[in-house]
Amino acid sequence: MVTIEHWIGGEFTAGSGNRRGPVFNPATGRQQHDVVLATDADVDAAVTAARIAFETWGQASLSKRTKTLFNFRELVNARVKELAGIISDEHGKVLSDAAGEVQRGLEVIEFACGIPQLLKGDYSDQASTGVDVFSFREPLGVCAGITPFNFPAMVPMWMHPVAIACGNTFVLKPSERDPSASNYVAELWKEAGLPDGVFNVLHGDKAAVDGLLQHPDVAAVSFVGSTPIARYIHDEASKRGKRVQALGGAKNHAIILPDADLEFAAGHLTAAAFGSAGERCMAISAAVAVGGAGDALLDLVNRKAGEVVVGNGRDPSSEMGPVVTAAAKQRIEGLIDSGERAGAKVTVDGRGLRVPGFEEGFFVGPTVIDQVEPSMEVYTEEIFGPVLSVVRTDTVDAAIDLINRNPYGNGTAIFTSSGEAARRFQRGVRVGMIGINVPIPVPMAYYSFGGWKDSLFGDKHIHGPEGVSFYTRGKVVTSRWPHVSHAYDASLHFPTSS
16 A cells, blocks of 8 residues: 655655545545655645745746746646546546646636736836835745645635746645655656746645644745634634635525526526536525426426436446545535435435445435425535535515525526626625636636625635735835935935935
């Protein structure tokens, strides 16, 4: 059994401790690797390597940084299939979905390749007589990323390409459930010419997270995960003076109006609810059927959910793979049970699914639950599995109010042919990312990704322009070069323009 090690200072290391964690293949249900779990000494080694590397990388020219980013982009683009296979084996998602994840990460790398344009400052000539004022942005230092299991390549790529392009060094703490993708990416960074220590991978659990939050040399922390952990990360890092962006959980709703193309809407709802086994922070987990749309929509969604091919992620015929762990499977099926006990109607049941040849795998089939009420646990909890709850409302305003009363504000969507309804929806919902006839409105890399309310802690969204702002800080210089020494008399009064 292969042991997955840390990547510190440009090389693999088993670290200083003896603790290990299991890494499963979710399709077979069997352990395939173990992963080292960091000690405090390992955390310090990774941060120290990054701090030392920052002394030179933080002063590297924009040309050098850009060249490295372009090299990295070409390598990732050439290895999409290899990276997708690694993701599928440890996460369980199908190969096409894993490749799509890498593609979205590539888009952020491509955005970061334009860092010379993105870091251009401002200049005011002759702000006062003989005085010029200009501003520029500098890197922060050592930045840390703490990332979830559901996107082991894409979510880290929302962070480290932008941070590194801005001149920072980086310590990535990926999920211990599917850690191999991060090590593979570390090797690609080295092949691209990135100096040792600029990018480090630290494997571990809460001990590693707390070590990074407490380390005095970590300047900024980026996080994506559940809301309770996001709140904890934000509080612990902020009180130590670190810059923090912590993206939390979601309960994404899609409103379907009677004037929508219901066949179109049902197809996209099915894909958005069951793609990647629902283990996406942007998955649609609640379909809000407005007025007379409910019964016809439910019939279509039931049929399409029943047609989804569930199997091993490596099988090209599979459309949906397993969930990540046995515990996740148990929790998801327990929430379905809870909804049924509370009076909701399970119209498509994915509990107890067995895939031939993979009977021990962590599979839950597509599940549709009708007549869900907002008080039910199956509605209030972030299920993070292939479960679509159908809620009924009489009007679009009631649907908007339902969304706004939910504590999460990550993503939402509306299906309609009415421009007026769509505009009322986009202005009325208190949510960070909105789709109009688009069920998973993940912004392109040149926009920033982030939610509202309990879906984001901190004031900066991730990647895009706000990512550049997060990973840099500004300086303003007021400059004067007198022609003759002592030509201008110093004054004790407050400086003004003249």
